Amino acid sequence: MNIIEIKDLSFSYQDEIQALSNVNLSVKKGEWISILGHNGSGKSTLSKLIIGLLKADSGKILVDGVILNEESVHDIRRKIGIVFQNPDNQFVGVTVEDDIAFGMENLCFQQSEIIEKIKEYSKKVDMSDYLKKEPHALSGGQKQRVAIAGILAMKTDIIIFDEATSMLDPKGRASIMEYIKEIKKAGVTVITITHDMKEAVLSDRIVILKEGRVIACGETNDILNDKETLNSSNLELLLPLKLQYLLDEANISNDKVKDILWQLSLNK
Amino acid sequence: MAIKFEQVNFSYPSFDGTNFSALKDINLEINEFGEFITLIGETGSGKSTLVQHMNALVRPTTGSVTIYGIKIENDTKKKGKVKLNPLRQRVGLVFQFPEYQLFEETVLKDIIFGPKNFGVSNEDAIKRAKEVIKHVGLDEEYLKRSPFNLSGGEKKRVSIAGILAMEPDILVLDEPTSGLDPKGRDDLLKLFTDIHRKLNKTVIIITHDMNTVYKYASRVLVMNDGSLVYDGKPTELFSTNNIENWNLDIPDIISITRQLEERLNIKFNSQPKTIEDLFILVKEVI
Ligand SMILES: Nc1ncnc2c1ncn2[C@@H]1O[C@H](COP(=O)(O)OP(=O)(O)OP(=O)(O)O)[C@@H](O)[C@H]1O
Ligand SMILES: Nc1ncnc2c1ncn2[C@@H]1O[C@H](COP(=O)(O)OP(=O)(O)OP(=O)(O)O)[C@@H](O)[C@H]1O
Ligand SMILES: [Mg+2]
Ligand SMILES: [Mg+2]
Numbered sequence: 001m002n003i004i005e006i007k008d009l010s011f012s013y014q015d016e017i018q019a020l021s022n023v024n025l026s027v028k029k030g031e032w033i034s035i036l037g038h039n040g041s042g043k044s045t046l047s048k049l050i051i052g053l054l055k056a057d058s059g060k061i062l063v064d065g066v067i068l069n070e071e072s073v074h075d076i077r078r079k080i081g082i083v084f085q086n087p088d089n090q091f092v093g094v095t096v097e098d099d100i101a102f103g104m105e106n107l108c109f110q111q112s113e114i115i116e117k118i119k120e121y122s123k124k125v126d127m128s129d130y131l132k133k134e135p136h137a138l139s140g141g142q143k144q145r146v147a148i149a150g151i152l153a154m155k156t157d158i159i160i161f162d163e164a165t166s167m168l169d170p171k172g173r174a175s176i177m178e179y180i181k182e183i184k185k186a187g188v189t190v191i192t193i194t195h196d197m198k199e200a201v202l203s204d205r206i207v208i209l210k211e212g213r214v215i216a217c218g219e220t221n222d223i224l225n226d227k228e229t230l231n232s233s234n235l236e237l238l239l240p241l242k243l244q245y246l247l248d249e250a251n252i253s254n255d256k257v258k259d260i261l262w263q264l265s266l267n268k
Numbered sequence: 269m270a271i272k273f274e275q276v277n278f279s280y281p282s283f284d285g286t287n288f289s290a291l292k293d294i295n296l297e298i299n300e301f302g303e304f305i306t307l308i309g310e311t312g313s314g315k316s317t318l319v320q321h322m323n324a325l326v327r328p329t330t331g332s333v334t335i336y337g338i339k340i341e342n343d344t345k346k347k348g349k350v351k352l353n354p355l356r357q358r359v360g361l362v363f364q365f366p367e368y369q370l371f372e373e374t375v376l377k378d379i380i381f382g383p384k385n386f387g388v389s390n391e392d393a394i395k396r397a398k399e400v401i402k403h404v405g406l407d408e409e410y411l412k413r414s415p416f417n418l419s420g421g422e423k424k425r426v427s428i429a430g431i432l433a434m435e436p437d438i439l440v441l442d443e444p445t446s447g448l449d450p451k452g453r454d455d456l457l458k459l460f461t462d463i464h465r466k467l468n469k470t471v472i473i474i475t476h477d478m479n480t481v482y483k484y485a486s487r488v489l490v491m492n493d494g495s496l497v498y499d500g501k502p503t504e505l506f507s508t509n510n511i512e513n514w515n516l517d518i519p520d521i522i523s524i525t526r527q528l529e530e531r532l533n534i535k536f537n538s539q540p541k542t543i544e545d546l547f548i549l550v551k552e553v554i
Contacts, residue, residue: 013417038449039421085420085447086367137280140364140443141311163420166446167364169310169476170517195449234451239520239543246547254554260531264524 002062003029003158003189004050009059011049019045020212023059032180032190034200034220037209038234043193044085046209047160050191051080064157078107081156083164085193087147091135096127096146099135103154121149124179126172140167148176158189165199177202197224197238201266208233224265240264269334270300270438270470271322271359276331278317290317292494294331298322300437303470304461306481306502309491310515315474316364318491319440322472323359324352335359357386360436364443364474366427370415375401375426378415382434393433400429403459405452420447428456439463440472445480457484482506482519482541490514503539521546 004027011020020042027033035043048054050061052073061068063076081103084090093099097118104114122128125145130138135146144167151159161180165173177199184190192203200206206223208216210233216223223229227245230237237245240261247257278291291314298305307315320326321333324340332341335355344350360382363369372378379400380393388396401410404425410418415426424447431439439460445453461484464471475481481488481502488505490498492514498505505511506518522539525546529535534553540546 017417039425039447039452040419044419086365088365088367133282137282139312139316145311163447167311167443167476169515170478171515172311173476195447195453197450234449236450239524242543243524243547243550246543247550250547250551252551252554257528257532257550257554260528264527 001029002026003031003064005062006046006050007060007062009046009049009061010057011045011054012057013045018212020049023209023212023214025207025214025217027189027191029189030184030187031205032184032192032203033205033207034203035191035193035207035209036195036197036200036233036235041209041233042212043209044162045212047082047162047191047193050160051077051082079156080158080160081151081154082160083144083147083151083162085162085164085166087143088136090147090150091143094134095131096122096133096135096138097131099146100131100150100153103150107154107156117153121153122146124152125149125176141169141172144168145172152179152183156188158191159183160191160193162193163195164192165194165196173199195235197236198267201238208235221266238265269297270336271298272296272334273321274332274334276321276328276333278321278326279329280317290314290494291321291328294318294496296489296496296499298438298472299470301468301470302464303472304464304484304486305470305472305489306485306487307472307474307489307491308476308478308481308516309497313491314494315491316442318496319361319442319472319474322438322440323356323361325361353386357382357434358437360431360434360439362428362431362439362441362444364446366423369427369430370423373414374411375413375415375418376411378426379411379430379433382430386434396433396435397429400432401426403432404429405455421449421452424448425452425456438470438472442474443476444473445475445477453480460484478506478517478519479521482521490516525549 006023006025009020009023012018037043049056052068066072068076091099092102100118100122101114104117122131125148127145144164148164165176180190194200201220203220206220207214216229227237244261273294273296276291276294279287279289282288309315327340327342327344329342332339336358338350370378372381376397379397383393383396397411398408401408406425428444460471463469485502488502489496506522511518525540536549540549
């Protein structure tokens with residue numbers, strides 16, 4: 001079943017900057033998809049349309065079978081959590097604790113449950129020692145961790161991560177990826193927006209946007225190898241695959257090496 | 269010597285009265301010419317705090333930072349006896365969050381603000397803006413746009429353009445490549461390398477990307493829990509065992525090389541620096 005269906009969606013800012021043109025996309029329940037594309041290709045715009053923060057010029061979005069419109073937007077938002085590209089845009093509270101609680105409060109969690117979840121999720125992102133701090137007095141990576149904790153704690157059916165790990169250290173990044181694998185196993189539908197191919201290979205499918213259009217959409221394995229598309233959308237070939245191309249160009253073939261390089265590119 | 273840290277400690281005051289010690293006894297010297305430095309370290313280790321001392325945006329709690337001969341200490345008055353404006357022009361700092369740097373109604377006004385503030389004529393500042401906007405990979409049309417109505421990566425590019433237009437002697441960039449698409453990242457790193465090589469300027473970049481460190485840096489500084497724990501060459505850093513303790517990682521080219529060696533049960537006679545080098549090594553063994 002498709003939990004998100006996007007049909008012929010177009011959007012422009014102030015009627016002049018065409019950010020998305022005729023986007024079609026469906027996401028299956030429990031699937032993890034990555035959205036990639038050059039700066040300004042429309043990734044964040046698409047995510048804001050899905051949660052109803054922006055209103056499409058034409059086309060439609062269905063979430064869990066329900067058309068997104070003014071009447072349904074409230075209910076639909078309860079199903080989707082989004083970690084914004086800039087964590088500052090997510091902070092409303094005076095303390096880190098308030099901020100993690102905010103999303104849960106909107107979903108009317110019991111107070112006792114909120115307290116428990118603040119503990120659980122701040123620990124998951126390694127921010128337990130900072131609960132009483134002001135969110136604005138955190139380092140860049142710490143802000144991202146708090147933003148992630150607040151959204152995870154809401155336990156929504158769908159979670160969108162808009163470059164949510166862009167400022168994390170390598171270990172922090174890896175632990176968030178592990179966590180995404182876990183929630184996916186538990187049935188959550190995940191959309192990650194990223195520029196990092198090493199993150200994208202972990203997902204089931206990859207969608208590539210270019211100048212507001214979907215120019216590629218497919219199984220991760222297929223997209224990884226699509227050198228032309230990657231090149232033309234400011235993306236990169238993973239290093240092991242680059243080596244494979246060099247070997248191919250030199251007409252050197254070795255099945256064992258080829259297999260190892262493929263495994264390495266899949267992070268295995 | 270352009271910048272010298274002597275026994276610098278820095279604490280952030282907190283509303284509950286306690287202080288948080290973000291920098292601990294930092295001693296560091298930055299040369300005026302020819303260094304390409306990357307500054308790395310785990311989340312919250314003090315990188316952004318450290319670089320904010322380099323143009324006197326914050327003052328040390330104890331110790332001193334000397335910038336082009338001007339000594340900044342805790343009691344150095346913000347304005348008054350020491351003029352900070354010239355320092356700010358010589359040491360250009362790009363913030364981690366572009367939003368902290370963008371405030372004018374158009375991108376053009378944002379970019380010309382710095383140069384004009386340092387005495388460049390309006391006409392020349394506009395000329396510079398038209399140049400630098402191209403250097404960061406955006407076309408001139410963007411100059412008319414509002415800096416607030418841009419995508420994340422576009423904002424980042426504009427904030428970098430604003431500092432480039434000031435033509436500082438030392439360029440300090442706090443995570444300039446986070447949020448950039450891979451081509452933008454490579455193009456900008458190449459631009460910084462050109463500035464470093466052709467104009468012989470010192471460039472300091474904060475990053476979490478070990479590939480950037482390995483490929484570009486002549487010197488790498490590692491922060492850990494407020495202390496400067498490493499100051500040396502990248503190649504040496506990545507052969508130490510401290511990588512894990514400091515929450516760092518090894519560059520992709522090293523990890524692929526090691527994996528190939530392990531899985532093919534061979535040993536290459538050198539550590540390749542680029543994928544092309546690795547290709548040559550692999551070609552020889554298969
Ligand atoms: N508030 C806004 N007003 C006007 N134009 C905007 C606004 N936000 C974004 N745009 C424009 O819409 C296009 C798509 O922007 P969007 O933020 O969706 O890109 P993105 O793919 O998320 O890019 P990035 O990788 O840089 O985050 C860009 O050309 C951008 O300049
Ligand atoms: N304005 C502030 N008030 C109080 N504490 C702060 C403030 N800014 C930063 N800190 C604290 O100081 C420490 C160092 O922060 P800093 O921003 O220098 O880290 P960083 O190395 O740049 O991290 P990141 O990679 O996440 O950007 C962190 O523990 C942070 O919580
Ligand atoms: Mg975006
Ligand atoms: Mg920082």
